[in-house]
Amino acid sequence: MTSGLDQKLRVQLRQAMQELERLEARLQNKADYGPGKGDPAIYEWEFTLAMRETAQARVETIRQAILRCKEGRYGICEQCGAEIDPERLDALPLATKCISCARSTRS
Numbered sequence: 001m002t003s004g005l006d007q008k009l010r011v012q013l014r015q016a017m018q019e020l021e022r023l024e025a026r027l028q029n030k031a032d033y034g035p036g037k038g039d040p041a042i043y044e045w046e047f048t049l050a051m052r053e054t055a056q057a058r059v060e061t062i063r064q065a066i067l068r069c070k071e072g073r074y075g076i077c078e079q080c081g082a083e084i085d086p087e088r089l090d091a092l093p094l095a096t097k098c099i100s101c102a103r104s105t106r107s
């Protein structure tokens with residue numbers, strides 16, 4: 001695969017990891033939040049927690065994509081083994097399924 005793609009994924013990984021670090025840092029401040037139930041700060045903390053989970057999943061997804069690149073499996077549909085449309089990959093670099101599989105699995 002092209003090194004440009006690898007570069008693109010690495011930039012995304014760096015951004016995702018920075019985001020994760022930022023969220024982790026925010027979660028360290030839990031002690032500052034009041035213990036009162038219904039405290040907006042608690043909601044914010046829980047929201048940050050959920051965001052951290054999303055960020056972690058994103059980091060993992062990007063890592064997988066980089067791994068697929070290295071193994072030459074990038075751009076291959078994990079469901080049917082067909083090549084994923086380059087235009088689709090351009091729009092969704094982390095796509096692991098071709099458009100027809102993605103459509104058929106979407107409920």
Ligand SMILES: [Zn+2]
Pocket residue numbers: 077078079080081082097098099100101102
């Ligand atoms: Zn497919």
